[in-house]
Amino acid sequence: MRYVKWGFWALVAIFVALFLSYNLPRHDIVRVVGTEVRRVDFGENSMFWASADVGSASGTSRDVRFINTVRPNGKTLVFRNEDTGWGWPPYFKLDSSDLQAQAESLISTKADPIWVSITRYGWRSRWLTIFPNAVGLKQVSGPDVRIIPWANIIILTLLVLLILTIRAMWRQFRQRSIDPLFDDASEAWDGAEERANGWFNKLFGRKR
Incomplete structure (x- = not known):
C-alpha cells in the first residue's frame, strides 16, 4: 500500500507540474x-x-x-x-x-x-x-x-499557502472527527471480543 500511496501522489504532482508549466x-x-x-x-x-x-x-x-x-x-x-x-x-x-x-x-x-x-x-x-x-x-x-516573473512568484506563493492551509484544516478535521471514530470503533471491537471470550468460557468451561 505504501508504493500505491506514493505512486498516487507522484502522479498528482506530475499533473500539477504540467498544468502549471502550460498555464503560467x-x-x-x-x-x-x-x-x-x-x-x-x-x-x-x-x-x-x-x-x-x-x-x-x-x-x-x-x-x-x-x-x-x-x-x-x-x-x-x-x-x-x-x-x-x-x-x-x-x-x-x-x-x-x-x-x-x-x-x-x-x-x-x-x-x-x-x-x-x-x-x-x-x-x-x-x-x-x-x-x-x-x-x-x-x-x-x-x-x-x-x-523577474513576479506573476509566477505570487501565484506559486499563494498556491503553497493554500496547500498548507488545506493540509492544516484536514489534520484538525481528522483529529477532531475521524480519529475519535476509529478510537470508538477500536474500543467497541475490544469490548465485543471480551464479551465473546466470556461467553466462550461459560459455554465450554475453560479459558482461551
Missing part, C-alpha cells in the same frame, strides 16, 4: 522577424488552441495570427496570437489584432536588431503542432535583459 506566463527575449495569418484546421490537438477572436464565429477551421521570432542564440520560435476571451486560461486577452500590429511595428533585421520580451503561455511542440500563445510584448534594451 513566461517571458521570451526574441527578435521579431515577421508576422503572418494562416488557415488552421483543428483536429486532435484542438485543446491546445484558444477560442476564436471575441465577436468571431468559431468552428473547426479558422485563420490564426502568428508571430515569427528568433532567439538570441539564433533558434527560431513561433508564437500564435489568439484571444483567450473570458475562458481558460484567465488572461482575458481581447486584443490579438492590436498585438499583431505592435509585433509588425517591431520587426527588425539581424544587422539592426530590436529585442522584444514576449509574454506567453503554452508549449511549442513540432510533433503535436502546437504553439505558445503570445499575450503581451514590449521592447527591451537588449538580449541579456532579465525579466
Whole structure:
C-alpha cells in the first residue's frame, strides 16, 4: 500500500507540474522577424488552441495570427496570437489584432536588431503542432535583459499557502472527527471480543 500511496501522489504532482508549466506566463527575449495569418484546421490537438477572436464565429477551421521570432542564440520560435476571451486560461486577452500590429511595428533585421520580451503561455511542440500563445510584448534594451516573473512568484506563493492551509484544516478535521471514530470503533471491537471470550468460557468451561 505504501508504493500505491506514493505512486498516487507522484502522479498528482506530475499533473500539477504540467498544468502549471502550460498555464503560467513566461517571458521570451526574441527578435521579431515577421508576422503572418494562416488557415488552421483543428483536429486532435484542438485543446491546445484558444477560442476564436471575441465577436468571431468559431468552428473547426479558422485563420490564426502568428508571430515569427528568433532567439538570441539564433533558434527560431513561433508564437500564435489568439484571444483567450473570458475562458481558460484567465488572461482575458481581447486584443490579438492590436498585438499583431505592435509585433509588425517591431520587426527588425539581424544587422539592426530590436529585442522584444514576449509574454506567453503554452508549449511549442513540432510533433503535436502546437504553439505558445503570445499575450503581451514590449521592447527591451537588449538580449541579456532579465525579466523577474513576479506573476509566477505570487501565484506559486499563494498556491503553497493554500496547500498548507488545506493540509492544516484536514489534520484538525481528522483529529477532531475521524480519529475519535476509529478510537470508538477500536474500543467497541475490544469490548465485543471480551464479551465473546466470556461467553466462550461459560459455554465450554475453560479459558482461551
